[in-house]
Amino acid sequence: MSSEPGHAHSDGDHDHQHGAEVTQSNERRIRLVFILTAGYALVQAIGGWLAGSLALIADAGHMVSDSAALLLALVAYRVARWPIDAQRTYGFHRVRVLAALANGATLLLLVAWIAWEAVQRINQPAEILAGPMLVVATIGLVVNLVGAYALWSGDSGDSNLRGALLHVVGDLLGSVGAIVAAIGIMLTGWSILDPLLSVLVAGLVIRSAWGLVSDSIRVLLQATPKGIVADEIEAGLLNLPGIAEAGHFHAWTLTDESIVATVHVSPKEGIDPLTLPSVVASFLKEGHGIDHVTVQVDPRGALLARHA
Template sequence: MTRNPETPNIANGGHAHDADHDHGQVVTASNERRIRLVLIFTASYAIVQAVGGWFSGSLALIADAGHMVSDSAALLLALIAYRIARRAADATRTYGFHRVRVLAALANGATLLLLVAWIAWEAVQRINAPVEILAGPMLIVAVIGLGVNVAGALILWSGNRGDGNLRGAFLHVIGDLLGSVGAIAAAIGIMLTGWTILDPILSVLVAMLVVRSAWSLISDSIRVLLQAVPRGVDAVEAERGLASLPGVAEAGHFHAWTLTDESSVATVHVSPAEGTDPLSLPQIVSGWLKERYAIDHVTVQVDPPGKLDPGHH
């Protein structure tokens, strides 16, 4: 039998969803261009900074150069993730490849934490065994680096802030920017006081500023991968709200998770109130969830009255 594609397929135990919804998410081309441009800036300056750090003996510059090398790899990973995410969904991966972007964001956060650990270890070694530092060359290289990082941050900030992949790249650049500020402060301090210990101390302070951002990125990525409910969604309250809608007698088995940075998915069972057309419930339920929780794809199963256990998750 041929069914109208605009008509929900509802039966006892059947499922219905919004026929207008498309699982595919748009990978913003402008975001990809921004990351590509910042990658060129970051990789080029990392080489300059590494040479400058080696020549001047500055841990702050060397640490920031290592940070920028790590960022270059992360930015390259982000570009690869965009290319993969652009691939269309298929019969095996019906939601497409957009979770690759989440994996890339998780990798970015993890590399940041590893870098912080490395900087802290090197700083301890420098404190125990101070080395001579050429503050003049260190200051020049750090100022150039600050300009490069400010430009990169502005390029990424103007992109789509809801894109976790882009946000990961932005946090990396902010870490680089803070590293340049620390290197400038250390260079000026050494020039004025001769205290070379300022270099490793400021390196550690800059690294600590990165930890919070890195952990936030990791925790958000883990929430998505573990299919936790989207932030701001309470499953129990959602069921209560659905059960109170006109035409809905019961609501239960509510599940919601984040598909990509900008798309949430939910499934729920409802039963119709007396005199209510079951075919009307999917639109009512999906409309309420989209308005209340910004969930843009909802699968609704309509069960016979009295057959649903609302408290079960």
């Protein structure tokens, strides 16, 4: 065996596009739901303003956040088609991460405004036109039911589709809440129900917005993906046949569905070093969902010497 370190690269069964499989039917479903959701968000915002309903405006913000999530899902499908080039060897996947970060930060500002306005209305209740509020909320319920059915009837194995469905279900619950609040105001005259509901909806928005921001920051900082512990993986590699040493494991997220890793290993006596990359790649793929790994094969003792 050569005294110089060796370098090998393995993707398992993957090619070098690093893109998600594009399903035309699912893309059409998400595009339809995006148009419905974004269109209704505009209607809801205008209706909430005219009816004086902060709850409708807050739910419109929730719809905007979910529209953005649906748009990002569409971007993921399109990005999967873009070829890599000499300057962007991983393609354009981080564009989606940057968009998610901007989207989340904007929504946090919206939540702050909703919370401030809700406090003002609780202290000084404003007149709410419960009838128009009920009409707008009912239209939203119908739109969300149509969107949920379109996504539910698609390919359940598509993570983009599953994520979009969860967002639409959240919108559906927001519409139900707005309907209940409108009926409550009509029956009791308690206009305070509107700002109270707006705070509840704002809570849904802040949860999804903070998730977008925190996940985006983790990806941009190349933090180790959740559920992956370097020491445990290195220990697992040492249990594989043919590997004498393992170390310098690093992993980061390329997109929200693709994890990239690098690791150094050394072969045991009599083991062909060229066989190790495929063994390591299979272990990381099957046990930890890492679909792209670069393996450097070092001479025996090299890793121990570095730690000495």
